[in-house]
Amino acid sequence: MIRLENVSKTYNIGTNFEKNVLKEFNLSVKKNDFVSIVGPNGSGKTTLFNIICGSIDIDNGKIFLEDKEISKIKEFKRYKYIGRVHQNPSVGTCLNMTILENLALADNKMKHYNLTWGIDRKKIDEYKEKLKMLELGLEEHLNTKVQNLSGGQQQAISLIMATMNPIDILILDEHTAALDPKTAEIIMKLTDKIIKEQKITTLMITHNLKYAINYGNRLLVMKQGQIVLDRKGKEKNNTTYEELIDKFSCI
Amino acid sequence: MNILIGVIEQGLIYAIAALGIYITYKILDFPDLTADGSFVLGAAITSSLIINGVNPLICIFISGIFGFLAGITTGIIHVKFKVRDLLAGIITMMALYSINLRIVGKANVTLMNMNDIFNMLNVPVVMIMIVIVLIIKILLDLYFKTKSGYLLKAVGNNPNVVISLARNDGNIKILGLAIGNSLVAISGSLLCQQQGFFEITMGNGVMVMSLASVIIGLTIFKNIKYISDTTSVIIGNILYKGCVSLALLIGFEASDIKLITATLFLVVLITSRNKIFEIRERRKT
Numbered sequence: 001m002i003r004l005e006n007v008s009k010t011y012n013i014g015t016n017f018e019k020n021v022l023k024e025f026n027l028s029v030k031k032n033d034f035v036s037i038v039g040p041n042g043s044g045k046t047t048l049f050n051i052i053c054g055s056i057d058i059d060n061g062k063i064f065l066e067d068k069e070i071s072k073i074k075e076f077k078r079y080k081y082i083g084r085v086h087q088n089p090s091v092g093t094c095l096n097m098t099i100l101e102n103l104a105l106a107d108n109k110m111k112h113y114n115l116t117w118g119i120d121r122k123k124i125d126e127y128k129e130k131l132k133m134l135e136l137g138l139e140e141h142l143n144t145k146v147q148n149l150s151g152g153q154q155q156a157i158s159l160i161m162a163t164m165n166p167i168d169i170l171i172l173d174e175h176t177a178a179l180d181p182k183t184a185e186i187i188m189k190l191t192d193k194i195i196k197e198q199k200i201t202t203l204m205i206t207h208n209l210k211y212a213i214n215y216g217n218r219l220l221v222m223k224q225g226q227i228v229l230d231r232k233g234k235e236k237n238n239t240t241y242e243e244l245i246d247k248f249s250c251i
Numbered sequence: 252m253n254i255l256i257g258v259i260e261q262g263l264i265y266a267i268a269a270l271g272i273y274i275t276y277k278i279l280d281f282p283d284l285t286a287d288g289s290f291v292l293g294a295a296i297t298s299s300l301i302i303n304g305v306n307p308l309i310c311i312f313i314s315g316i317f318g319f320l321a322g323i324t325t326g327i328i329h330v331k332f333k334v335r336d337l338l339a340g341i342i343t344m345m346a347l348y349s350i351n352l353r354i355v356g357k358a359n360v361t362l363m364n365m366n367d368i369f370n371m372l373n374v375p376v377v378m379i380m381i382v383i384v385l386i387i388k389i390l391l392d393l394y395f396k397t398k399s400g401y402l403l404k405a406v407g408n409n410p411n412v413v414i415s416l417a418r419n420d421g422n423i424k425i426l427g428l429a430i431g432n433s434l435v436a437i438s439g440s441l442l443c444q445q446q447g448f449f450e451i452t453m454g455n456g457v458m459v460m461s462l463a464s465v466i467i468g469l470t471i472f473k474n475i476k477y478i479s480d481t482t483s484v485i486i487g488n489i490l491y492k493g494c495v496s497l498a499l500l501i502g503f504e505a506s507d508i509k510l511i512t513a514t515l516f517l518v519v520l521i522t523s524r525n526k527i528f529e530i531r532e533r534r535k536t
């Protein structure tokens with residue numbers, strides 16, 4: 001489904017702040033895989049996601065989506081197939097607009113943005129149903145501007161917006177990091193349900209090792225731009241918390 | 252009384268430009284200096300067409316189309332060639348100065364004794380302007396409720412959302428600049444018809460004046476729920492014109508207007524705490 005071949009990325013080439021993040025990086029993700037990625041701060045996880053989505057250019061290498069090379073394809077075009085929740089909660093929503101307006105905007109992704117009404121009143125109940133699943137009570141605040149919500153609430157809405165349309169790939173960058181433990185649990189279960197129901201190939205970065213172990217069928221540990229542990233299927237199910245902690249602390 | 256009517260007339264004419272600046276500055280977060288040029292562009296096209304006997308109403312539409320093109324130009328310079336927003340606007344504005352002189356042929360032209368929309372009908376200028384401004388306001392309000400309007404609001408607020416909707420954020424920005432500048436050009440077209448002459452300098456400071464009135468309007472009516480932004484901008488412009496004529500009444504010279512505008516603008520910026528440039532800088536870091 002997604003394949004990275006010998007991808008290299010260095011930030012600020014030719015300056016004193018030159019920083020090589022990925023070097024000859026290879027990764028292949030199969031259709032319907034749910035991959036959890038863990039790794040210390042600054043290990044290049046978000047950089048990897050930015051490369052897959054086209055938010056940043058790569059220096060070398062190739063990126064494939066179902067055998068089609070997409071390395072040169074613009075970011076916005078790749079989002080026809082990709083849904084993404086960013087690490088920073090405010091990136092995923094329009095803060096000046098209401099919850100309802102944000103959802104309506106996202107709902108129209110596969111259609112045209114023409115001169116018909118932005119909000120389809122008939123769909124409001126459908127939106128409320130989706131918000132109810134978050135168990136944050138947001139369904140009562142459809143007309144609240146998103147800027148008046150907490151970071152965690154914004155993050156949850158980003159998830160709904162990212163998965164509202166049929167997508168092939170879901171990219172989750174610490175999408176539960178801004179949430180309290182109980183809400184995080186709810187959102188994680190909801191995420192898993194959506195992924196299974198819609199059969200979406202998923203990449204998820206998390207700092208919660210428990211989630212990495214309990215969810216998904218593949219587990220990657222990244223360190224200094226390299227994959228230091230790659231467990232799939234059965235092997236992955238047998239991975240223990242202690243083992244992961246161990247992998248983190250060794251060089 | 253006459254002064255008051257004059258203020259409202261002028262306020263309504265310039266309010267259309269202010270609505271354009273509201274779109275570029277407030278919705279797109281783009282300080283667009285093209286306005287000083289596209290305002291004159293509207294006037295230049297209108298005066299040369301009117302002299303050639305074209306129906307004044309059609310002149311307004313054609314002005315709008317050319318303003319649209321001016322906005323697209325700035326948009327392409329900014330989006331495709333990655334020139335900073337302020338500079339992109341200045342480049343188009345510069346180019347338009349020469350283009351406008353070419354269109355009219357000279358720096359001043361009188362339209363006295365020519366047909367214009369104000370002497371075509373036997374109705375006071377204020378009434379005609381109220382109708383025109385109302386039509387534009389209602390059309391804009393409706394547009395902002397459409398899918399396309401939502402996308403325009405989204406691109407100024409957070410381009411990432413637009414990108415993740417698989418849409419080209421740059422193109423939508425260009426569309427916004429085009430709509431904004433077509434309104435500015437329509438405003439210029441109406442002003443030259445109302446005052447009965449064209450002057451190459453008539454657009455100087457339009458961007459700053461409009462921005463001042465946008466901020467005045469939005470600040471005053473910020474906490475009143477049932478007044479739409481477009482209404483606030485229109486009233487803001489009339490209030491702004493009122494302040495300027497008050498200054499003239501109490502003894503300032505016409506040549507002081509720029510100083511008054513600059514001072515007023517500064518006061519408005521400081522008191523409204525809408526520190527545009529600071530916000531923009533913060534966002535970049």
Ligand SMILES: Nc1ncnc2c1ncn2[C@@H]1O[C@H](COP(=O)(O)OP(=O)(O)OP(=O)(O)O)[C@@H](O)[C@H]1O
Nearest residue numbers: 011012019021040041042043044045046047048087
């Ligand atoms: N835009 C940038 N310019 C320069 N350096 C960058 C940039 N973005 C990231 N880096 C550097 O690249 C490295 C990897 O960053 P990245 O954001 O991919 O880490 P991460 O694994 O997502 O970390 P975290 O868990 O903290 O989110 C870091 O050392 C960071 O300093």
Ligand SMILES: [Mg+2]
Nearest residue numbers: 045046047087
């Ligand atoms: Mg990260």
